[in-house]
Amino acid sequence: MSEYKLPSRSEDFAEWYNQLVLRAELADYAPVRGCMIVRPYGWALWENIQQALDRRFKATGHVNAAFPLLIPQSFLEREQSHVEGFSPELAVVTVGGGKKLEEPLVNRQNSYTIIGHAYPKWIKSYRDLPMLINQWNSVLRWELRTKLFLRTLEFFWQEGHTAHATYEEAEAETRQMLDIYTDFAVAEAAIPVIPGRKSESERFAGADQTYSIEAMMGDGKALQAGTSHNLGRNFAKAFEIRYLDNTGELQYCWTTSWGLSTRFIGAIIMVHGDDKGLVLPPRLAPIQVVIVPIFKTDDEKPSVMERAQKVSAELIAANVRVKLDDRDGLTPGFKFNDWEMRGVPLRIEIGPKDVVNGTVALSRRDNPGKEGKSFAPQEGLAKLISETLDGVQESLYKRALAFREKNTHAPQNYEQFKEVVEGGFALAYWCGRRECEGQIKEETKATTRCVPLGQESQDGSCIRCGQAAKEKVIFARAY
Amino acid sequence: MSEYKLPSRSEDFAEWYNQLVLRAELADYAPVRGCMIVRPYGWALWENIQQALDRRFKATGHVNAAFPLLIPQSFLEREQSHVEGFSPELAVVTVGGGKKLEEPLVNRQNSYTIIGHAYPKWIKSYRDLPMLINQWNSVLRWELRTKLFLRTLEFFWQEGHTAHATYEEAEAETRQMLDIYTDFAVAEAAIPVIPGRKSESERFAGADQTYSIEAMMGDGKALQAGTSHNLGRNFAKAFEIRYLDNTGELQYCWTTSWGLSTRFIGAIIMVHGDDKGLVLPPRLAPIQVVIVPIFKTDDEKPSVMERAQKVSAELIAANVRVKLDDRDGLTPGFKFNDWEMRGVPLRIEIGPKDVVNGTVALSRRDNPGKEGKSFAPQEGLAKLISETLDGVQESLYKRALAFREKNTHAPQNYEQFKEVVEGGFALAYWCGRRECEGQIKEETKATTRCVPLGQESQDGSCIRCGQAAKEKVIFARAY
Numbered sequence: 003m004s005e006y007k008l009p010s011r012s013e014d015f016a017e018w019y020n021q022l023v024l025r026a027e028l029a030d031y032a033p034v035r036g037c038m039i040v041r042p043y044g045w046a047l048w049e050n051i052q053q054a055l056d057r058r059f060k061a062t063g064h065v066n067a068a069f070p071l072l073i074p075q076s077f078l079e080r081e082q083s084h085v086e087g088f089s090p091e092l093a094v095v096t097v098g099g100g101k102k103l104e105e106p107l108v109n110r111q112n113s114y115t116i117i118g119h120a121y122p123k124w125i126k127s128y129r130d131l132p133m134l135i136n137q138w139n140s141v142l143r144w145e146l147r148t149k150l151f152l153r154t155l156e157f158f159w160q161e162g163h164t165a166h167a168t169y170e171e172a173e174a175e176t177r178q179m180l181d182i183y184t185d186f187a188v189a190e191a192a193i194p195v196i197p198g199r200k201s202e203s204e205r206f207a208g209a210d211q212t213y214s215i216e217a218m219m220g221d222g223k224a225l226q227a228g229t230s231h232n233l234g235r236n237f238a239k240a241f242e243i244r245y246l247d248n249t250g251e252l253q254y255c256w257t258t259s260w261g262l263s264t265r266f267i268g269a270i271i272m273v274h275g276d277d278k279g280l281v282l283p284p285r286l287a288p289i290q291v292v293i294v295p296i297f298k299t300d301d302e303k304p305s306v307m308e309r310a311q312k313v314s315a316e317l318i319a320a321n322v323r324v325k326l327d328d329r330d331g332l333t334p335g336f337k338f339n340d341w342e343m344r345g346v347p348l349r350i351e352i353g354p355k356d357v358v359n360g361t362v363a364l365s366r367r368d369n370p371g372k373e374g375k376s377f378a379p380q381e382g383l384a385k386l387i388s389e390t391l392d393g394v395q396e397s398l399y400k401r402a403l404a405f406r407e408k409n410t411h412a413p414q415n416y417e418q419f420k421e422v423v424e425g426g427f428a429l430a431y432w433c434g435r436r437e438c439e440g441q442i443k444e445e446t447k448a449t450t451r452c453v454p455l456g457q458e459s460q461d462g463s464c465i466r467c468g469q470a471a472k473e474k475v476i477f478a479r480a481y
Numbered sequence: 482m483s484e485y486k487l488p489s490r491s492e493d494f495a496e497w498y499n500q501l502v503l504r505a506e507l508a509d510y511a512p513v514r515g516c517m518i519v520r521p522y523g524w525a526l527w528e529n530i531q532q533a534l535d536r537r538f539k540a541t542g543h544v545n546a547a548f549p550l551l552i553p554q555s556f557l558e559r560e561q562s563h564v565e566g567f568s569p570e571l572a573v574v575t576v577g578g579g580k581k582l583e584e585p586l587v588n589r590q591n592s593y594t595i596i597g598h599a600y601p602k603w604i605k606s607y608r609d610l611p612m613l614i615n616q617w618n619s620v621l622r623w624e625l626r627t628k629l630f631l632r633t634l635e636f637f638w639q640e641g642h643t644a645h646a647t648y649e650e651a652e653a654e655t656r657q658m659l660d661i662y663t664d665f666a667v668a669e670a671a672i673p674v675i676p677g678r679k680s681e682s683e684r685f686a687g688a689d690q691t692y693s694i695e696a697m698m699g700d701g702k703a704l705q706a707g708t709s710h711n712l713g714r715n716f717a718k719a720f721e722i723r724y725l726d727n728t729g730e731l732q733y734c735w736t737t738s739w740g741l742s743t744r745f746i747g748a749i750i751m752v753h754g755d756d757k758g759l760v761l762p763p764r765l766a767p768i769q770v771v772i773v774p775i776f777k778t779d780d781e782k783p784s785v786m787e788r789a790q791k792v793s794a795e796l797i798a799a800n801v802r803v804k805l806d807d808r809d810g811l812t813p814g815f816k817f818n819d820w821e822m823r824g825v826p827l828r829i830e831i832g833p834k835d836v837v838n839g840t841v842a843l844s845r846r847d848n849p850g851k852e853g854k855s856f857a858p859q860e861g862l863a864k865l866i867s868e869t870l871d872g873v874q875e876s877l878y879k880r881a882l883a884f885r886e887k888n889t890h891a892p893q894n895y896e897q898f899k900e901v902v903e904g905g906f907a908l909a910y911w912c913g914r915r916e917c918e919g920q921i922k923e924e925t926k927a928t929t930r931c932v933p934l935g936q937e938s939q940d941g942s943c944i945r946c947g948q949a950a951k952e953k954v955i956f957a958r959a960y
Contacts, residue, residue: 045544077512095588140547
């Protein structure tokens with residue numbers, strides 16, 4: 003697999019991405035159009051993402067549950083805005099146990115309606131609030147144009163659904179989860195993201211407010227990497243989710259929802275990857291360090307292997323996720339390419355001279371070739387490896403941030419705007435009118451990604467129409 | 482919820498079970514017939530089961546992946562024995578994205594066929610073997626009679642699917658996974674199980690050999706708690722899963738599969754539960770220790786709460802899963818019942834006298850009432866709690882084992898056999914003929930559960946027909 007070269011990232015980003023996903027064995031196409039098989043290496047990455055998020059969810063009082071896959075079709079009609087947003091995307095079960103069903107069932111596209119069914123049974127009084135439930139599952143949406151990880155009929159995600167007694171609590175939850183996504187993206191995935199508020203037209207159907215984190219991919223396009231919605235009382239009213247307050251009065255709950263999906267794997271690929279393949283941030287990498295033993299003769303093998311095993315054992319003891327590549331019959335060069343394709347952050351080479359000198363050669367994936375290569379004593383290696391992994395993590399983040407900054411512009415007029423959104427973000431004033439937003443999209447393919455949080459209110463004029471504007475918005479072409 | 486009394490376990494086991502599942506908030510009925518919602522407390526239990534198994538799977542070289550939910554209906558026709566076993570149970574998707582599909586898709590009842598599609602693409606040579614993949618997912622089977630956790634249309638499980646170069650390796654894998662299930666059941670769930678071989682008629686469709694672990698429930702019936710199948714080359718031949726051996730010849734693989742599901746939660750309930758509700762083994766319990774602060778006046782509250790928080794913090798630091806029940810407006814008695822219903826292994830009570838004396842009261846869930854109650858100094862409490870939890874774990878196992886032994890009989894003739902299988906296991910010689918097995922089932926409702934492993938070959942005569950028999954078999958009525 004590894005002598006194979008990827009298409010150049012700069013020349014054909016889309017094809018580079020598709021082939022990387024397959025060659026790195028992250029995922030494969032399923033027999034059903036638009037579905038994917040997440041292969042063990044890709045799933046191990048997702049498991050690390052899950053753990054990093056789940057730890058944060060639980061530390062903030064959330065619990066997991068499992069709502070069912072099958073939903074009566076009639077449920078979807080209860081929330082009109084929901085139906086409009088989703089019904090063309092349904093997969094419908096009409097036959098069960100060999101018989102035509104009286105009422106068709108749909109495979110969930112999300113768990114809103116089933117949760118809308120359950121919460122009124124579980125929430126009676128203010129004592130039952132807040133209800134802070136998350137679910138890890140897969141959902142189905144009948145997408146027409148698909149791409150592995152980025153848009154598939156079935157995808158994997160977590161969907162949090164919470165209910166609160168007050169607007170303030172719901173808004174605080176919505177923002178807390180956005181903060182958690184931001185912290186996760188930065189600290190674990192080394193991806194700089196812009197947390198912000200969505201425009202009305204980009205908002206989730208049925209939400210009072212949608213927040214998202216937006217990341218810049220290697221081609222300058224934006225990817226929405228996680229969303230958090232304040233649903234106000236819209237959802238509670240549609241499903242009669244009510245509670246008795248402490249004065250005995252019946253009140254509607256305030257609800258939120260938030261989600262992050264296997265799309266995020268697409269973001270990791272497109273932010274950090276290079277022409278040699280995947281580049282994984284050490285904190286999420288299934289394999290952080292690969293050890294490649296190097297020997298030319300059978301005589302050299304035993305001492306090299308012994309030393310490689312010793313180094314491997316020391317790193318395992320230091321909680322490093324290490325793999326000793328002891329495959330027979332493959333050249334070191336083949337192995338180097340293979341692990342570079344899979345994005346392993348650090349490679350250790352041990353040869354006969356290293357056995358004698360008590361050294362190893364270290365190669366950093368974020369800096370391939372001679373520049374990223376160094377030699378180190380075996381003594382005290384675990385500490386050095388751990389520091390080097392931190393260094394790789396930091397350098398990936400800095401590089402991605404520098405790339406984003408270089409490709410984020412503050413155009414002075416609409417002509418400049420059109421140019422910059424061809425391969426980057428434009429931070430520009432916008433009047434806030436849906437019409438103007440629509441025309442910008444039509445003329446430039448760029449959409450409003452988000453209104454970055456923490457801006458002070460300013461006086462400006464809309465980049466397109468020149469009308470008064472209060473806030474700057476990130477515009478970009480998006481995945 | 483907690484002033485409510487369950488039906489007596491001894492008088493109405495089935496209804497006791499149903500109500501316990503709902504009252505302990507393990508699961509709830511979903512709107513679609515036969516589906517369930519696993520509530521947060523039940524899911525936390527399942528997460529602990531998953532972790533205990535997943536650790537064991539990974540330690541033996543297995544990796545996880547995610548195969549898709551949707552499977553082309555035509556795939557099911559490739560393995561005839563498979564179709565016969567499963568097709569009446571299908572949920573079929575006939576409409577996608579608003580259009581009738583050209584080929585119907587089924588929601589997976591398992592991942593055999595999709596894996597049969599993937600493995601030939603991934604396995605080329607002996608270097609690619611063994612392929613050791615597991616998946617945690619949910620599957621759908623259109624069951625007619627359902628019961629929460631024990632038999633639902635959708636259930637949660639893991640399905641392992643492995644491919645090997647030789648029969649010996651496949652058989653070793655099959656047995657290894659059976660051993661892992663046995664170890665898990667005994668060490669984590671405190672459930673004694675009998676590992677054994679299934680009779681031909683109880684075997685999985687398409688398997689050369691099926692092994693299972695069988696547990697005795699509180700009503701003397703058997704529950705198959707995990708299965709491991711040696712599929713020979715049957716599955717590989719149906720799906721053309723082949724590899725080039727080291728002489729360059731194309732060979733069929735030998736495959737295995739093994740699974741354990743949310744049924745296991747049903748086993749935990751039915752083995753350990755009592756009239757007060759659930760009783761959880763400490764190693765799997767989402768909450769191992771609950772602290773109930775006790776005070777009568779507002780004056781007493783601050784010092785009691787302060788001490789309760791201090792004890793809670795010490796236990797958290799010692800990695801005990803502890804919950805401080807600081808709910809206002811509920812009596813201690815209500816809280817006791819509530820946590821007993823949920824099966825929390827240990828309760829700590831702290832009152833004003835305990836604050837003064839530096840003591841706590843301890844109550845063991847496995848021994849409710851005065852007998853299981855003791856007093857302990859707060860000094861060094863974490864160590865005592867940890868030992869006591871080990872004690873509860875051990876006593877639950879011993880009690881379940883004693884119950885099984887008491888209700889396992891070696892009937893001397895068929896009349897005795899009929900009696901004992903009404904409420905227990907019969908260990909008896911069987912001739913091995915399918916016909917005889919069928920008649921026993923018809924006459925007694927007892928089926929062959931398994932041929933316990935490790936028997937020496939003996940000479941006996943079949944409990945029903947008197948013909949020569951070589952092995953003793955466990956017969957029981959089963960869930």
